[in-house]
Amino acid sequence: MELNLVLMCIPTALLGVAVAAVFSFIPGLHIYNVIAFTMMLAFAFVEFFAALDPLLTTSFILGMVVGFSVLFTVSSQFFQPCDDSFRSMMMPHERFLYEGRGYEAVILAGFGSLIALVLIAGLFPFLTKPIGLVRELIRPHVYWILGLVSAFILIGEWPKDHGVGKTVRQRLADGWVQLGMGFFTFVAAAVLGMFVFYNTIIPVESAFQSLMPVFMGLFALPSQIMTVITRATIPPQHFAGSVDAEPHDLARGALTGTVAGLFSSLTPGMTPGPALLVAGHATASSGDKQFIVGGGAARVLYYIGALVLFFMPDVYMRRGGAAINISLFFVPETVEQYLAVSGVIALSGATALWLLPRYARFCARTTQRVNYHWISAASVLLLVAMVLFITGWRGLVLMAVSTALGLVPNFWHTRRVPLLAVLMVPVSLNMAGVGHQVAQWLGFR
Amino acid sequence: MPGPEPLLCPSCGRPLPAESGVCRFCAASLRTRISTAWIGRGALLLLVIAAIHFTAALQYRPRLTALGDLTAEMNFERVRVAGRVVNVNVTQDRYNAPLVRLDLEDLATADAPARQRLSVRLEGEAALDFVALKDPPRRGDVIEVAGSLFAGSSYRFISVNSASLLKIKSRPAGSMPEAREDMPATIAELLAEPGRFSNRWIVVAAAEVADVAATHPIVRIREPGQTNTVMVFGFDGRSLTVGQKVAVRGHFVYFEKMGYWEIMTARGNPRAIEPVAAAGGD
Numbered sequence: 001m002e003l004n005l006v007l008m009c010i011p012t013a014l015l016g017v018a019v020a021a022v023f024s025f026i027p028g029l030h031i032y033n034v035i036a037f038t039m040m041l042a043f044a045f046v047e048f049f050a051a052l053d054p055l056l057t058t059s060f061i062l063g064m065v066v067g068f069s070v071l072f073t074v075s076s077q078f079f080q081p082c083d084d085s086f087r088s089m090m091m092p093h094e095r096f097l098y099e100g101r102g103y104e105a106v107i108l109a110g111f112g113s114l115i116a117l118v119l120i121a122g123l124f125p126f127l128t129k130p131i132g133l134v135r136e137l138i139r140p141h142v143y144w145i146l147g148l149v150s151a152f153i154l155i156g157e158w159p160k161d162h163g164v165g166k167t168v169r170q171r172l173a174d175g176w177v178q179l180g181m182g183f184f185t186f187v188a189a190a191v192l193g194m195f196v197f198y199n200t201i202i203p204v205e206s207a208f209q210s211l212m213p214v215f216m217g218l219f220a221l222p223s224q225i226m227t228v229i230t231r232a233t234i235p236p237q238h239f240a241g242s243v244d245a246e247p248h249d250l251a252r253g254a255l256t257g258t259v260a261g262l263f264s265s266l267t268p269g270m271t272p273g274p275a276l277l278v279a280g281h282a283t284a285s286s287g288d289k290q291f292i293v294g295g296g297a298a299r300v301l302y303y304i305g306a307l308v309l310f311f312m313p314d315v316y317m318r319r320g321g322a323a324i325n326i327s328l329f330f331v332p333e334t335v336e337q338y339l340a341v342s343g344v345i346a347l348s349g350a351t352a353l354w355l356l357p358r359y360a361r362f363c364a365r366t367t368q369r370v371n372y373h374w375i376s377a378a379s380v381l382l383l384v385a386m387v388l389f390i391t392g393w394r395g396l397v398l399m400a401v402s403t404a405l406g407l408v409p410n411f412w413h414t415r416r417v418p419l420l421a422v423l424m425v426p427v428s429l430n431m432a433g434v435g436h437q438v439a440q441w442l443g444f445r
Numbered sequence: 446m447p448g449p450e451p452l453l454c455p456s457c458g459r460p461l462p463a464e465s466g467v468c469r470f471c472a473a474s475l476r477t478r479i480s481t482a483w484i485g486r487g488a489l490l491l492l493v494i495a496a497i498h499f500t501a502a503l504q505y506r507p508r509l510t511a512l513g514d515l516t517a518e519m520n521f522e523r524v525r526v527a528g529r530v531v532n533v534n535v536t537q538d539r540y541n542a543p544l545v546r547l548d549l550e551d552l553a554t555a556d557a558p559a560r561q562r563l564s565v566r567l568e569g570e571a572a573l574d575f576v577a578l579k580d581p582p583r584r585g586d587v588i589e590v591a592g593s594l595f596a597g598s599s600y601r602f603i604s605v606n607s608a609s610l611l612k613i614k615s616r617p618a619g620s621m622p623e624a625r626e627d628m629p630a631t632i633a634e635l636l637a638e639p640g641r642f643s644n645r646w647i648v649v650a651a652a653e654v655a656d657v658a659a660t661h662p663i664v665r666i667r668e669p670g671q672t673n674t675v676m677v678f679g680f681d682g683r684s685l686t687v688g689q690k691v692a693v694r695g696h697f698v699y700f701e702k703m704g705y706w707e708i709m710t711a712r713g714n715p716r717a718i719e720p721v722a723a724a725g726g727d
Contacts, residue, residue, distance in 0.1 A: 001502045009499075050570070054607065099471040100457040107481050114487035121494045238458030242480045244473035313523070331606045333523055333591045336502045343498030350491035353484055 001336040006343075009059040013344045016063020017351045021359060024071040027079040027227070028220035028379045029386075031068035031303075032321035035061055036209045036390055039325050054330035055337065059344045062307070065322050066348035069303040070113045071359055073296065077102050077109075078363045079372045080223055081232040092288035093295075097234065104240045105292055106360040108253075111243075112296025114353055115254040116261060120305055121346035124312070125339070132314035135266055143431035146269050146424045150186070153274060153417055157182035160413055178414055185408050186418035189218065190425035191442065192405065197426040198439035201398060206391045208325065211423075213387050213395040217402025218419045220383055225403075226410050227376040234372065237364035245289050253293025256285040260294065261301020265309065265319060269427030272298040273417050304345060311341045509589070512551045512561035515603075517596045524603060527589045527614065528552060528563065530582050532644055534696060534709050535575075536679030537662050543572040547582060547611075548644075549590070564602040565590050565611070574608035581608075587615040627694060632668040635675055635697065639706045642697040647708065649693040651721070657682040664718060666693055666708075679710040680717045692719045 023034050038061065042049040049057060073093075082094055096105035124131070138145070159175030192214065202210045260279035264270040276298050279285075285294060303322070309315050310323040311332040318327050332338065366375075387395045409416045429435040439445045452461045456473035467474055507525045515524060528549030536544050545567040551560065567575050575581055582588045589612040592605035605611060627648040635642055635649070652666040655674045664682035665674040669690065677693055678700075685691065694717050695708035710717035 001505070003503060006499050006502055053609065100459075101471060101473070104456055104473075107484060110484050111479075111487075114484060114491075117491055118487070118494070121491060121498070125498075238454075238456065240456050240458075240481065242455055242478035244456050244477075245479050246477050247479070250479070316523070333593075333606065333610055334525070335507060336505045339498050339502035339505060343495045343502060346491045346495035346498060350488040350495065353488040353491065356484060357481060 001340060005053055005055060006340060008053070008056055009340055009344055010347060012056045012059040013063035013066075013348045014351060016060040016065075017067035017348050017355070019060075020064045020067025020352070021071055021355060024068055024359075025075055025363070026379050026382060027075040027376060028224045028383055029072075030215065030220065031064055031072065032325075033209075033212060033216070033383075033386055033390075034064060034068075035322055035325050036212060037386070038064075039208065039328065040390065042329070049329070055340065058326055058330050058341070061322060061326055062304075062341060062344045063348040065303055065307055066117075066345055067352045067355075069300045070110070070117075070349065070352035070356060073109050073299070074106055074356070074360050074363050076223075077106050077360070078234070078237070078367050079375050080227050081234050081372065082226070082230060092291045095288060096292075097237075100235045100238045101240070102237045103357075103360050103364055104238075104243050107240070107243050107357065108245060108289055108292040109296030110353060110356045111245075111250050112254055112257050112293040112298075113300045113349075113356075115250070116257060116297040116300035117304070117346070117349035117353070119258065120301065120308055121342050121349065124305075124308060125342055128312050128314045131266075131309070131312065135309075135315055135317055138266055142268055143428045145267060146428035146431070149270065149274050149278060150421060150424055150428065152278060153420075154183065154186060156277070157415070157418070178412055181408055181412035182414040182418055185405065185414060186421045188405050188408075189419045189421040192402065193422035193424075193426040194429075194435075194439055194442055195444055196398070196422070197430070197435070199444040201394045202391050203394060206395065208328070209390050211321075213391050213399035214402045214422060216383055216387055217399040217404075218406040218422060219416070221380060221399070221403045222406035222410055224376045224380045224383070225407065228373055228380065234367045236368060239361055239364070243289075245293075249287070249289045250293055252283065252285050253290035254297045256280050256283045256290065256294035257297025257299075258301060259283055260298035261305055264298070264302045265306035266317075268319060268431070269424045271420055271423065272302040274420055274424070275302070277417060300349075304349075308341065308345065311338045313338055507589070507591070512549065512563045515563065515594050515596060515601060517598060517601075519594050520596045522594050523591070524594045525589070525591050526563070526603065527587065530584050530586045530588055531562070532696065532698070533582065533584060534679075534698075535572075536709055537681070538568075539661055542569065543576050544568055545572045545575045547588075549588070552587065565592065565605055566602050567605050567608065571606050571608055575611070578608055580613070582611055582613055583616070585617045586613050588613050630697070632666065632671070632673070632675055635706065636673055639697070639699070643699060645697055647695065647697045649708075652691050652693055654682070654685045654687055654689045654691055656687065657685050659683070666691065666718075676705065676707040677710060677718060678707050682718060685718065685720070690721045692721050693717065 020031060023029055077093055081097060093105045096102055157179055159178045165171040165174045196210060196214050200210050256279045259282060260272055260275035263279060264272050264275035276294060306320040307322045309317040309319055313335055318324060387399050406419060426435060429438050452463050452465060454461055454468035454471060454473060455478060456468060457471040459470045461468060466476055509527050510524050512526055512528055528551055530547055531550050532548035534546040538544050547565040548562055549565060550562045590603060590605060591610040592603040594603055628642065628645045630642055630647045630649055632649060632652055653669045654664060655667040656665040662679050662681050664677045664680055664685060666677055667674045677695060693708060695710040697708055700707050
């Protein structure tokens, strides 16, 4: 590989991290949406992008993905508080925020991200054959693996606010309404997923982003809407010079995150949420600290690990939105490309981790100066505008339907993880070879 | 006399009684903690890993597969080969987009004379990149190619998705431009002794247009006054008329798939088929 090309990869990757840092400030925004936007720019200025070596555009996108996967937790840590009605459903990072330890939670997640990045950049190059072998082993079994995880999600649903009713009947109803809404969310998300996979209304020119309005609606918008209407006050945050953890916590959390990240990156249709749920049980991890470290590791391994499989000799697996977008203009062929990509990932990861504490301090201070309601309101407007711009009014309709469904867990205090049936069920049915029949039965074909 | 420094929880920053082991507000331990400086140290480690990868990318020497070892069992595999270019064809598809085909042969060694051949194909963006190259691989060059192998019982070629994956490793001293290699031929000679002109760049000075395809870059030529024709591929002949006298330059090859000989013209060469003045004309 030419020295010039390698040297050019460095500034482009750093530029990608910088862009990710800017966009990570917007809670709810997903880096794949930014990549989609980049692709639209690439289509508009095709001559400029065609003149670039594809590896440079790839480095830029890799820089964005790495930067985002490390930094985007910061804005969701500080700008998305939940109010008292969610006490029973509060996530560990939300608890840290209310204790003035948001910065510490970011650093804990950063430790998870660091371990995952060292694994990807340092160990993956020596594991290409075993990873290829695991992929081949998993491939014929994806449908039932996803089916089992779906079953695990369903049987893992439990009544969280039971016991508040005055009579036995009311308490029974309270419990079952929550359970029922969890099951309803799962089924409705699955039907929505089948519709999107088989009969979407997204215009063909935006087909490369057909899932974007659905994901925006199911996950990004509801969280931002809830943040806009919440009445919680964010306490001042303390910038800790050390974190309350032992090496054991980091190791156990990283193990959980690694299992979850590898599972989700090698299994089509799987995402870090359910994977972390399963891996947490499998590795018997416990406590908030291990959960946060595991989340940091799982996200990095899912976003970057899945993407790196696309470049990995013996694997070349196109998995995830970033890989799909990169494959529109670049097909990896050589070991040198993989080595350069690994270098770009390590460099971008180092930069993102260097930025992390500074970025967290900046966001923590922002919560004391700017009303987080305004940040979330601006985020809602931006997300809607983005969906309208990329997928048109049809995308907006799809997003509205998805948002309504995405708000169900917020209003009935159920978990969000059943919403991932939108991906898991269609992929599982397709892999089982019955997707078409089910779509036909649902009237989508 | 000032009192002792107030103890603050290192996690939440609230004041605590002296000698507290655990924060009474956030339950964080004050004793077993890990410094945040380890994040910075980890970032440094990643920088070292990045430097190692970049150096390895620059220094990497690929393992090459011999052309003879590329069999149908390796179908769809990514392969890396080296060979000498024996032929370069740039033609057009029906949409006037370039198609590039390079024929490679094994590098001859003392105990194994060159004999295995394989074609390397570039289409779409890769072909456009190739056409735009300032110094593309030429006949006689030794090149290294990375691409995907497509191999079955009756076909075998490497598809390359970027012109940057063709690396010229050496070029014979004083290699001639291809135009100098044109070999004079007549249609009758081509039909009678095709093997003599096989894989040679030829020029047919006197021919007559027998047929022009409306949708494909195909022109049939014949000896004036004769009926047997030779196909010329890769030239948009819509400006030609049947019976017109022309001179043709191209690469005479055997089209294995269909089982006939043809003249493949170089893409974008406006002189590939040139009208010539009829005898006695002005």
